[in-house]
Amino acid sequence: MITRLLIANRGEIACRVIRTAKRLGITTVAVHSDADAGALHVEMADEAVRIGPAPAAESYLDIDAILKAAKATCADAIHPGYGFLSENPAFVEAVEAAGLVFVGPSADAIRAMGLKDAAKALMEKAGVPVVPGYHGDSQNADFLAGEADQIGYPVLIKARAGGGGKGMRKVERAGDFKSALESCRREAQGAFGDDAVLIEKYVTAPRHIEVQVFGDAHGNVVHLFERDCSLQRRHQKVIEEAPAPGMTEEVRAAMTGAAVRAARAIGYQGAGTVEFIADGSGPLRPDGFWFMEMNTRLQVEHPVTEAITGLDLVEWQLRVASGEPLPRDQDEIAICGHAFEARLYAEDPANGFLPQTGTLAHLAFGDARIDTGVRSGDAISPFYDPMIAKLITHSGSREQALGRLRRALAETHVAGTMTNRAFLLALASHDGFAAGELDTGLIDRDVDALTAKPETSDMAVALAAIAALDLDPADPRLGWRLWGEASHQVRLLQGDTMIGRRLILHGHGSVTLEGETPFRLDNLVRDTTTIGGNSGSRGFAAGLVRYQSAGATHVSVLLGGASHDFTVPDPLTAGADIAGSGDAVTAPMTGIVRLIDVDVGQAVSAGDRLAVVEAMKMEHPLTAPRDGTIAAIHGEPGSAVEGGAVLIALEPDED
Structure with missing residues (x-):
């Protein structure tokens, strides 16, 4: 068995691996960049080694630095986690050349599945059904456009070395093909160092169903059933579940059989996931699914498989890497109940799901298994994926497990950065999803309703x-005055809206918020993160956090599953105009300028693309807020830009 394990990753997956390794009595070594010097995974590990500055290319992607850390700490194995170097065959070869064990598949297996075009050709030979499309070598833009015409729109452009939705675009019509192709190539080159793409037919009402497989060095391969990952936005998974709703034994046998054949075709060892696209326009069919790709690593959503099988997949990885046979045969693995996983991100759903940064002033989770790599007080940096945590629930039925997920999300309170928590709760409460009626287009169809902000009630303001x-x-003395009533005028800023109200203090746990209809609360009891009491005859409990950030006081209220965030304005500047002038286009977050599409003096129309900023490995187009003329450009392609900085200015609107 491995005795000393280095985890070549960060965040929640590093923490996840460390927990299992420690349970097995394995000494753990963490690596970290400068940005992660105080991170949770560093604190949890037995040892930690700095491997470079914050940018991933200079730390978590630096093979030499990781191998030096392994040598310095006498590690005998390296676990890659997922992302970063986990599917890099050169890293596997370097690890093995250094005399270390790589906890994962062979370099040959990774190469066989690493490029989607070659993988599809291999799967066809193995008798695994593949999506119709062009998977050849030609990358000429005109040729690819012609192939797309023959396949028939809509088509999907996919980076052949891609993953996580990066370098992927759905194209509805021929006129949009070349601009989408250019964007895919830029994004793929930046994320994977490979701008080659393939073209596939876009399946109407597609469902994304994947099968967990495991192989060992003794020729054994098993599956651990399927997961449904159809709830996606920008081709990135949002909520996953196992088993897949509507799955019959006939379809399961066909799909898991194809997955096992795929793994056997490349002599696969370790944990892997075979991903299929299924026709979701009706009931699942044995002839209605096609191979998309194989992820030659552990998946982010592996906890739902662990929940329904009762198995620890990281333990299986470590045992297989140590040369042991698979812990169980196929007939010893069974499904028990149903499980969901929701990915909690620092992002702004109402603003195109833009990633967010900030310090987690408060972080409290509802009743669920929580896989996280952060704590209260930690910062979400612009250098890495903005995931905060995964919430996993399991119960005897799909309905019960989904109910537990809704409750866990409703009870989760995050202050200090925007998150997708309310969006996840709305999605978990979606009638179609609750009924098992889902496909990868569900979020896009209902995105306005799913991202609608809740109304702010008098109770939340109070x-x-x-x-x-x-x-x-x-405090019984709070409302005491020698004469008159005790009260305070309060100003709260919520977004661009200033709220001014008077709060009357009665003492003994009672207050009244003045308004058209006065609103009274009684029997109030408050601590540092919660408050409870009565509103009329009804009791309530809420999350309530006051914190400092960027020199200002902020308040976050979690009430009835809805979160309301306020800034307490400085009384010296409270009357200042808080709205933007409309003359400036600012960077949505810290990133790199990839394109400037305009010149000074050029006339533009509202909605025209002016520039493209890349942040957190995704491209974000910046558009003109109104008709006007470009007055100034502050930046150039390849330059860094701070979040909120003015990148392009328009001539002032004379009106």
Whole structure:
């Protein structure tokens, strides 16, 4: 058995591997960049080694630095996690050349599945059905456009070395093909160092169903059933579940059989996932699914498989890498219940799901298995994926497991950065999803409803006012005055809206928020993160956090599953105009300028693309807020830009 394990990754997957390794009595070594010097995975490991500055290319992607760390700490094996170097065959070869064990498949297996075009050709030979499309070598733009015409629109352009939705675009019509192709190539080159693409027919009402497989060095291959990952946005998974809803034994046998054949075709060892696209326009069929790709690593969503099988997949990885046979035969693996996983991200769903940065002033989770790599007080940096945590629930039925997920999301409170928590809760409450009626287009069809912001109630404002004033409402002296009533005028900024109300303090845990209809709360009891009491005859409990960030006071209220965030304005500047002038186009977050599409003096129309900024491995187009003329450009392709900085200025609107 491996005795000393280096984890060549960060965040929640590094923490996940460390937990299992420690349970097995394996000494763990963490690596970290400068940005992660105080990270949770560093704290959890037995030893930690710095491998470089914050950019991944200079740290987590630096093979020499990782191998030096392994040598310095006398590690005998390296676990790659997922992402970064996990599917890099050159890394596998370097690890093995250094006399270390790589916890994963062989370099040959990774190469066989690493390029989607070659993988599809191999799968066809193995009798695995593949999606119709062009998977050849020619990368001429005109030739690819012609292939797309023959396949028939809509088509999907996919980076052959891609993953995670990067370098992937759905194209509805021929006129959009070449611009989409250019964008895919830029994104793929930046993320994978390979701008080659393939073209596939876009399956109408597609479902994304994948099969977990495991192989060992003794020729054994098993499957651990399927997962449904159809709830996606920008081709990135949002909520996953196992088993797949609507799956029959006949279809399961066909799909898992194809997955096992795929793994056997390349002599696969370790954990892998064979991904299929299925026709979701009706019931699942044995002839209605096609191979998309194989991920030659552990998947982000592996916990739902662990939940329904009762197995620890990281333990299986470590045992197989140590030369042991698979712990169980196929007939010893069974499905028990149903499981869901929701990915909690620092992002702004109402603004195109733009990734967010910030410090996690408060982080509290509902009742679920939580896989995370951060704690309260940690920062979400612009250098890495903005995942905060995965919430995993398991129960005897799909309905019960989904109900548990909804409750866990409703009870999760994050302050200090925007998150997709409310979006996840809306998605988990979606009638179609609850009924098992899902495909990869569900989110796009209902995105406006799923990202709608909740109305701010008088109760939320009253609670925010208490926190803004930092009051202890249970203090019996709070409402005492020699004459008149005790009250405070409170100003709260929510987005671009200034809220001004008066809060009357009655003492003994009672307050009234003045308004058209006065709103009273009684029996209030507050601590540092929660508040409870009565509204009329009904009791309530809410999350309530007051914190400092960027020199300002902020308040976050979690009430009835909805989160409401406020800034307490500086009284010296509270009357200032807070709205933008409309003359400036700013970077949505810290990143790299990839394109500038305009010149100074050029006339533009509202909605025209002006520039492209790449941040967190994704491209974000910046568009003109109104008709106008370009007055100035502050940046050039390849330059860095800070979030909120003015990149392009328009001539002032004379009106």
